[in-house]
Amino acid sequence: xxxxxxxxxxxxxxxxxxxxxxxxxxxxxxxxxxxxxxxxxxxxxxxxxxxxxxxxxxxxxxxxxxxxxxxxxxxxxxxxxxxxxxxxxxxxxxxxxxxxxxxxxxxxxxxxxxxxxxxxxxxxxxxxxxxxxxxxxxxxxxxxxxxxxxxxxxxxxxxxxxxxxxxxxxxxxxxxxxxxxxxxxxxxxxxxxxxxxxxxxxxxxxxxxxxxxxx
Amino acid sequence: xxxxxxxxxxxxxxxxxxxxxxxxxxxxxxxxxxxxxxxxxxxxxxxxxxxxxxxxxxxxxxxxxxxxxxxxxxxxxxxxxxxxxxxxxxxxxxxxxxxxxxxxxxxxxxxxxxxxxxxxxxxxxxxxxxxxxxxxxxxxxxxxxxxxxxxxxxxxxxxxxxxxxxxxxxxxxxxxxxxxxxxxxxxxxxxxxxxxxxxxxxxxxxxxxxxxxxxxxxxxxxxxxxxxxxxxxxxxxxxxxxxxxxxxxxxxxxxxxxxxxxxxxxxxxxxxxxxxxxxxxxxxxxxxxxxxxxxxxxxxxxxxxxxxxxxxxxxxxxxxxxxxxxxxxxxxxxxxxxxxxxxxxxxxxxxxxxxxxxxxxxxxxxxxxxxxxxxxxxxxxxxxxxxxxxxxxxxxxxxxxxxxxxxxxxxxxxxxxxxxxxxxxxxxxxxxxxxxxxxxxxxxxxxxxxxxxxxxxxxxxxxxxxxxxxxxxxxxxxxxxxxxxxxxxxxxxxxxxxxxxxxxxxxxxxxxxxxxxxxxxxxxxxxxxxxxxxxxxxxxxxxxxxxxxxxxxxxxxxxxxxxxxxxxxxxxxxxxxxxxxxxxxxxxxxxxxxxxxxxxxxxxxxxxxxxxxxxxxxxxxxxxxxxxxxxxxxxxxxxxxxxxxxxxxxxxxxxxxxxxxxxxxxxxxxxxxxxxxxxxxxxxxxxxxxxxxxxxx
Numbered sequence: 001x002x003x004x005x006x007x008x009x010x011x012x013x014x015x016x017x018x019x020x021x022x023x024x025x026x027x028x029x030x031x032x033x034x035x036x037x038x039x040x041x042x043x044x045x046x047x048x049x050x051x052x053x054x055x056x057x058x059x060x061x062x063x064x065x066x067x068x069x070x071x072x073x074x075x076x077x078x079x080x081x082x083x084x085x086x087x088x089x090x091x092x093x094x095x096x097x098x099x100x101x102x103x104x105x106x107x108x109x110x111x112x113x114x115x116x117x118x119x120x121x122x123x124x125x126x127x128x129x130x131x132x133x134x135x136x137x138x139x140x141x142x143x144x145x146x147x148x149x150x151x152x153x154x155x156x157x158x159x160x161x162x163x164x165x166x167x168x169x170x171x172x173x174x175x176x177x178x179x180x181x182x183x184x185x186x187x188x189x190x191x192x193x194x195x196x197x198x199x200x201x202x203x204x205x206x207x208x209x210x211x212x213x214x215x
Numbered sequence: 216x217x218x219x220x221x222x223x224x225x226x227x228x229x230x231x232x233x234x235x236x237x238x239x240x241x242x243x244x245x246x247x248x249x250x251x252x253x254x255x256x257x258x259x260x261x262x263x264x265x266x267x268x269x270x271x272x273x274x275x276x277x278x279x280x281x282x283x284x285x286x287x288x289x290x291x292x293x294x295x296x297x298x299x300x301x302x303x304x305x306x307x308x309x310x311x312x313x314x315x316x317x318x319x320x321x322x323x324x325x326x327x328x329x330x331x332x333x334x335x336x337x338x339x340x341x342x343x344x345x346x347x348x349x350x351x352x353x354x355x356x357x358x359x360x361x362x363x364x365x366x367x368x369x370x371x372x373x374x375x376x377x378x379x380x381x382x383x384x385x386x387x388x389x390x391x392x393x394x395x396x397x398x399x400x401x402x403x404x405x406x407x408x409x410x411x412x413x414x415x416x417x418x419x420x421x422x423x424x425x426x427x428x429x430x431x432x433x434x435x436x437x438x439x440x441x442x443x444x445x446x447x448x449x450x451x452x453x454x455x456x457x458x459x460x461x462x463x464x465x466x467x468x469x470x471x472x473x474x475x476x477x478x479x480x481x482x483x484x485x486x487x488x489x490x491x492x493x494x495x496x497x498x499x500x501x502x503x504x505x506x507x508x509x510x511x512x513x514x515x516x517x518x519x520x521x522x523x524x525x526x527x528x529x530x531x532x533x534x535x536x537x538x539x540x541x542x543x544x545x546x547x548x549x550x551x552x553x554x555x556x557x558x559x560x561x562x563x564x565x566x567x568x569x570x571x572x573x574x575x576x577x578x579x580x581x582x583x584x585x586x587x588x589x590x591x592x593x594x595x596x597x598x599x600x601x602x603x604x605x606x607x608x609x610x611x612x613x614x615x616x617x618x619x620x621x622x623x624x625x626x627x628x629x630x631x632x633x634x635x636x637x638x639x640x641x642x643x644x645x646x647x648x649x650x651x652x653x654x655x656x657x658x659x660x661x662x663x664x665x666x667x668x669x670x671x672x673x674x675x676x677x678x679x680x681x682x683x684x685x686x687x688x689x690x691x692x693x694x695x696x697x698x699x700x701x702x703x704x705x706x707x708x709x710x711x712x713x714x715x716x717x718x719x720x721x722x723x724x725x726x727x728x729x730x731x732x733x734x735x736x737x738x739x740x741x742x743x744x745x746x747x748x749x750x751x752x753x754x755x756x757x758x759x760x761x762x763x764x765x766x767x768x769x770x771x772x773x774x775x776x777x778x779x780x781x782x783x784x785x786x787x788x789x790x791x792x793x794x795x796x797x798x799x800x801x802x803x804x805x806x807x808x809x810x811x812x813x814x815x816x817x818x819x820x821x822x823x824x825x826x827x828x829x830x831x832x833x834x835x836x837x838x839x840x841x842x843x844x845x846x847x848x849x850x851x852x853x854x855x856x857x858x859x860x861x862x863x864x865x866x867x868x869x870x871x872x873x874x875x876x877x878x879x880x881x882x883x884x885x886x887x888x889x890x891x892x893x894x895x896x897x898x899x900x901x902x903x904x905x906x907x908x909x910x911x912x
């Protein structure tokens with residue numbers, strides 16, 4: 001791929017390629033059935049960017065697969081640790097914003113990695129990059145707003161609420177909502193750390209108003 | 216120094232031993248330089264310098280400087296034409312100082328010194344100004360500034376050249392004898408090669424037998440030759456070659472002196488068996504009641520407390536191990552002494568010291584196999600059926616502890632499913648492991664896999680690898696054969712976990728098979744760890760004794776990785792085989808021959824040249840504080856008693872002219888010839904505006 005081609009590709013990315021990536025993600029792990037990699041998906045700065053955000057140099061990865069072998073998550077997902085590091089090497093930044101990859105952050109991969117890469121930290125770096133460039137993913141934001149409003153993230157569904165009421169319980173568990181002071185503190189914490197701005201919440205008063213229009 | 220004396224010195228000091236020393240007399244230190252006739256030659260070096268620096272302008276500028284008789288710009292000063300130009304100008308203008316403004320002195324200083332010498336100018340009156348590495352290459356973008364800098368550099372060079380003094384190199388005789396440390400295949404080969412050239416060899420081995428690691432191996436790759444069958448004749452040849460003095464069970468304690476004239480102190484450890492008397496009948500060993508793990512069999516087999524490590528040992532002399540001997544523990548037993556028909560067993564034996572003079576040293580100390588030292592590294596030493604490749608090598612060897620039968624350590628049964636794990640202790644960037652590739656593991660694994668397949672038709676062999684490195688003559692073909700005819704399964708992936716069934720001691724290996732993109736768990740009867748090579752035990756002590764450097768991997772360092780692969784930074788000491796880094800047998804033998812040849816070349820000349828650019832002590836100023844002795848990395852200065860008291864003296868042959876002592880001397884009593892204070896400070900003074908005071912201190 002030529003150097004000059006990169007910005008072009010980036011410009012038209014959201015319009016056209018976003019959907020292609022989404023399709024690729026749906027189709028399965030890494031095998032993109034109906035396309036070949038043309039180099040357009042390659043972002044030459046991705047490796048350096050990972051280092052800038054606290055990851056190690058993924059170029060030294062030998063692709064030995066030891067990380068996958070010890071990973072508690074890799075058994076359950078087609079996006080295995082080694083695959084993800086390979087995608088970093090390839091500079092396929094965009095794919096990380098579309099596929100449902102996951103890392104539990106147990107750092108076992110780091111303990112075993114012969115190249116001393118620490119994949120877990122690489123994934124933290126990628127999360128940083130995603131937040132900077134794409135904003136906070138919707139599920140994180142929804143969850144954060146729940147925490148701000150109720151003091152915890154796992155809120156019973158409407159069905160559960162009805163069921164609870166039927167059994168003579170309050171619709172919400174009587175944990176944090178009972179402690180106004182704690183909610184106040186959370187609110188202060190969100191504001192002081194500017195976490196509310198980062199995730200696009202208006203953390204005003206005792207609850208955040210839901211933002212409109214997605215991220 | 217008077218004017219005519221300086222002139223004369225420049226032209227005729229060749230071979231005048233005292234000239235350099237006299238020039239450094241204290242009286243001369245403050246004086247202004249005498250007028251001289253300097254020739255400046257500015258080199259274009261094609262476009263290397265000429266493409267950036269305006270060379271004619273620099274030459275023009277130089278010709279206007281004080282004492283410069285002529286300044287020229289040439290296309291290639293190092294070419295025959297360029298050299299001839301220098302000779303011509305020396306004749307025409309009666310030059311007595313030469314400045315070549317071109318590349319690094321490392322490259323062509325010897326060339327231009329030779330040119331000067333040919334034309335009758337003392338070679339140490341040549342000074343090189345580096346316009347390439349230190350100017351044009353680093354300022355390629357700014358031609359005007361680069362030209363200015365070049366002018367400054369030349370002006371500094373001229374200031375220094377005025378104060379250069381004629382020196383002459385010394386030549387010393389050499390001892391025509393070589394010490395070879397380590398009697399593995401490298402040491403053996405080097406010794407045989409040297410002996411064949413009529414050079415006396417002292418071959419020292421710390422173990423009881425020669426043969427080294429190669430003697431432990433069963434077969435060799437890729438030809439499948441039996442290792443001991445090709446090695447044993449060489450071992451016997453060592454015993455029978457009159458020019459080789461073999462000292463086994465001996466360690467090097469001290470190496471002092473310099474190239475051509477080393478003084479060596481060796482310690483012959485107490486063997487408790489008189490080598491002269493022992494005939495190797497083995498009666499002692501037969502009667503000995505103590506059984507301990509045999510190191511030679513990687514502790515897979517046993518030996519007695521009085522033993523030879525293996526049947527083909529050379530010399531076939533028994534050795535008593537006092538750590539395990541009942542007599543040494545309790546004062547009883549003594550059976551071996553009773554049964555020895557020749558009375559060779561001597562419990563009173565003491566270590567003996569041997570002192571030698573040698574001209575060169577070849578270090579061939581080999582390697583140690585990596586020991587998976589982290590507890591439970593793939594279950595090694597935790598699960599009985601996880602063994603190292605060298606242990607398998609002993610099991611599969613016909614003279615090994617199982618007579619060539621491969622048996623599981625847990626139950627003594629034949630394994631049917633064997634796995635190899637590659638890169639154990641190699642290619643690992645964790646601080647506790649080795650970063651380098653040990654080079655031989657891929658190949659010996661192929662060999663062992665092949666041997667297992669040949670020995671047992673019902674065996675399946677899997678190799679867990681990251682990369683296969685089969686670069687070498689016939690290696691890739693061997694790999695092809697092992698995969699096709701051999702039927703060895705190659706799995707690309709580093710084993711992640713090894714788990715043992717505690718009842719059957721079978722092993723389950725969990726790994727990602729990366730080419731399949733699947734995590735698999737497979738069961739095996741035995742796991743063989745393909746361990747890499749490490750610097751051997753005792754390397755630190757030997758390094759201190761020899762005073763040579765080591766590379767970050769821990770092995771001894773060669774001077775130049777490509778062009779001087781067997782030389783060390785200490786002249787006269789050469790390295791061969793795995794002492795320099797992991798390598799296979801053909802490479803080891805080749806390097807041993809190279810080291811032997813380099814040592815022989817040095818000794819064949821019959822003399823060594825000692826550069827005169829060394830430190831010299833002014834005894835009138837020296838107070839004998841000994842700081843120079845502490846800081847010198849080469850052990851050149853020592854304190855001697857003189858009539859006036861303690862004084863430091865520098866052994867010129869040991870001095871590398873690094874200048875550490877001169878810089879550290881609190882009395883300013885040490886001068887480095889060719890880099891004296893006034894030479895350097897006059898150059899520095901020019902750099903800062905040319906207010907040449909001449910004396911910086």
